[in-house]
Amino acid sequence: MGKFSGVLIASDYDNTMAFTEGALRQQKEMPSLSAENRQAIEYFMAEGGIFSVATGRALPSFSRVCGDLPMNGPAVLFNGAAIYDFASKKYLHTAFLDPSVLPYVAEVLAAWPDAAAEIYHDDDAIHALQPNALTAVHLHLTHTPTEVLSSVEDVPLPVSKVLFEIESEKVNALCDYINAQPWAQEYERVLPSSAFFIELTARGANKGDMVDKLRRMLHIERQHLFCVGDHANDVGMLRRAAIPFAPENAIDEVKAVEGVHILPHADHHAIAAMIEELDKRY
Helix, strand or coil, X not given: CCCCCCCXXXXXXXXXXXXXXXXXXXXXXXXXXXXXXXXXXXXXXXXXCEEEEECCCCHHHHHHHHCCCCCCCCEEECCCCEEEECCCCEEEEECCECCCHHHHHHHHHXXXXXXXXXXXXXXXXXXXXXXXXXXXHHXXXXXCCEEEECCHHHCCCCEXXXXXXXXXXXXXXXXXXXXXXCCHHHECCCEECCCCEEEECECCCCHHHHHHHHHHHCCCCHHHEEEECCCHHHHHHHHHCCEEEEECCCCHHHHCCCCCEEECCHHHCHHHHHHHHHHHHC
16 A cells, blocks of 8 residues: 555647657657656656556557556547457457448548548557658658558458547638538547647547546545646546646646646656655655
8 A cells, every 4th residue: 555545647648648749740859758757757656556548549559668668557549439458469449440430531521631540450450541741741640551442442340439630720611611510429529639630539539538437447636636648638637537637738728627737848857746746745
């Protein structure tokens, strides 16, 4: 038993635990977790805390970084479409997309010829439709081979999530377009997960609901749940937290979450600062 027994931290990864956006834009080597963040997380876990990651990344791309991360709780993957336990190497819960989503993806791509879509599954496969320059940039981030398909009819099943890619100045307009479609109510409201990427997931597949499900799986009381994230897709889980945290580089919508505590920039050990604050509260 330690001072953090019964405490759960759910943290976003990209631009929260490690600031990957700069490397992504410049296609440079992705930064690793800082020594300061690592030491703080290891201390938190040694004192009985459960540290989990809630990321928009799919299983294959997150698998390439999680082996180097101190983490003792299951992860929320695919932007909330699954809870995966790396210790047992199995899904604890999934909320994948129905195949009926694929014609809608084709409809969006036809209306937005400069947008691309990446289709994710429950294995290491990623398929791209109408790839653009951002598809290659994203491959640099995930280090996962992507097979280009000519039609949604060629997409294998099941589909865990769809990631649309478009230049940053068009992200909000594409979100508005998708959310205005009559079929959009069948899915989670689409939200940006970065300056270039938009997530489409099944109804109920969002970070907020999945982190809360994880909390209940682990028998953690809500007053001992703490979440940290930087982008729009993190808002749901931040609102579920006893105290929401955000790095200084977070978007304005995240900084406007009620009760949010602003941490240093993700480049300056935001997670370590968060755990230092919690250390004073327990």
